Amino acid sequence: MSRKSQRRRRFAERAFRAVATGALVFAAGMFLLLCAGIAALGAEAFLRHEARLEIALDAAVLGVSAQASAAELGTADFRAAVRRAVAEAAAPAADTVSEIELNALISPGAEFALADALSRNSGLLGRSITIDAPLSDAADRYLKESPDARGYARLSAAQQDVIAALKAKGRLSRAFNADFFASGDSSYPELAGVAAGFVGSMFSVGVAILIALPLGVATAVFLEEFAPKNALVDFLEININNLAAVPSIIFGLLGLVVFIIALGMPRSAPIVGGLVLALMTLPTIIIVTRSSLQALPSSLKEGALALGASKLDAVLNPLLPAAAPGIATGVIIGVARALGETAPLILIGMVAFVATPPLNPLEPSSALPVLVYLWAESPETAFAEKTAGAIILLLVLLIVLNGLAAAIRRRANVYRR
């Protein structure tokens, strides 16, 4: 009888192990699939195609006088100069192509580069310079997609001939897309970058940590060690726990009403975003700090009190240092959530089109997850790879944050055995 029940129990244990292992393998496989998918799509965001063009800055082509002033250069037709350079480089394939079709092959980034070069050195007028001009998003996608799957490439036959000619003459190259990291948003996908969103996210999260960490830890310490046990404190505790479950968009609404409308703080600014994210992270930090303090053996506090420590002394040392690994883990979970938060930032206006990264938390800015959201709903197919690229950056940041948490835990574990 007992032998039979033993066999049954052994079978149950084996079955449980098999199911658990299967679940783990399944989860790991799904994760790898996700990583591979994003990496395959997003890796293209970090590379772009460029055409080496020798562009004659001819005053007649640019439509300016030979001694043009800076103001006059602002009206110069750089597009015409670029067009001519492409036509020459791809000759004779370019003969059958219209101006509009030619324009659509090279990114306006080339014109910006020319204007930039001329404004720095007006002596270039009348000479020719060689630049690596980024291709337009359509041409870039055409080259990136495999020849048998060019369903989305919207290049005419004549444009395809021009690209083929440029390629044949060795003018085309695949280069690292520095603009993706250095530039702000742009309506031209090939020029759009994450800089404004990245800097905005860093400012927002920085403000959030600066506010939420000291406030959250202090609140937790007060509730845990100093607050009297009465109905009011119980009510407060319940509400703090409930706050952790409030949808983040509500916090965005709160930020809009309180910080922007009532207090007149700037719209779209990371400081407001940081305040909103701080409010959102605060309950998490309070809850994990309290549970980390509760998890400590009471002998630690008694030991400190018995040596003549006041309650506050004991909290500062040794209680908080001993609880630090738990607190750090919770803070990083909260920060990681804040870093990926989109909804509340949209409500306070951080969804704006921001072309230049902010220099301080008061300037209008975007945020990484908001960029993902914006790009994902853009019609240009080239934004798909940008979206994946921004997601990769976000994931890398999250992995770094988690690594940091693990490192803190390991360091603290030296003294915890």
Next chain:
Amino acid sequence: MPDGSQRLEATFKCRKLSAYFGDRKIVREVDLDIADRKVTAFMGPSGCGKSTILRTLNRMHESAPDARVEGSVLFSGHELYARGVDPVDVRARIGMVFQKPNPFPKTIFDNVAFAPRLLGLARTRSDLERRVEEALVNVGLWTEVKDRLKDSALGLSGGQQQRLVIARAIAAEPAALLLDEPCSALDPASTARIEELIASLARRLSVVVVTHSLAQARRIADAIAFFHNGEMVEFGPPGQLFEAPSDPRVKDYLVGRTG
């Protein structure tokens, strides 16, 4: 509270001392005198209140929620429960060691340096190091740990940990040391070392030990207080208590019928 500038008569005089948890009276009107530079042992069956009365002697009892004390404790002639006496100051002068070793999750050095740093006893780094060394020498731990002061205190064995927390307590330069069953979690060899240590400490300060072990009380105590149901039923030197106990409850305990 007296300060530590000169050696005081570290005596306790408890008068009508009662301790409560909420409505439950754990210690009942105890009158007890504890002599200076002697080892006084508290004995009695489990739940008799011996640990609680120990914790009233440095005002640790009231750190628990709902705990309260009535009556009077004179320490070196000063009322510990007088209005205006800060329990934090009392605990700095009267050290306490608990049943289970409770080193902080820090280095060995930082554990012993805790009280000198907290109380501002050391003026310089070398003074601090000297105090740490002296405390560790006093508990006989110095030769074992002097090469690994920067290691975690949690890596020490149970007996070493208990000696470490005693070193941590005496580094605060207390006038009296209260030990709550300091050997109950230790093996016989470690117990013997702690007992030696208690005897040597009693040359410099008053020691009060709660113990369950008759043999231990006989070995180390100069006086034994026997508690039962929160009352002190017998008090005297070990010879008298063990050979000719006057109270029947003590007799029962000694022959193993209770406790």
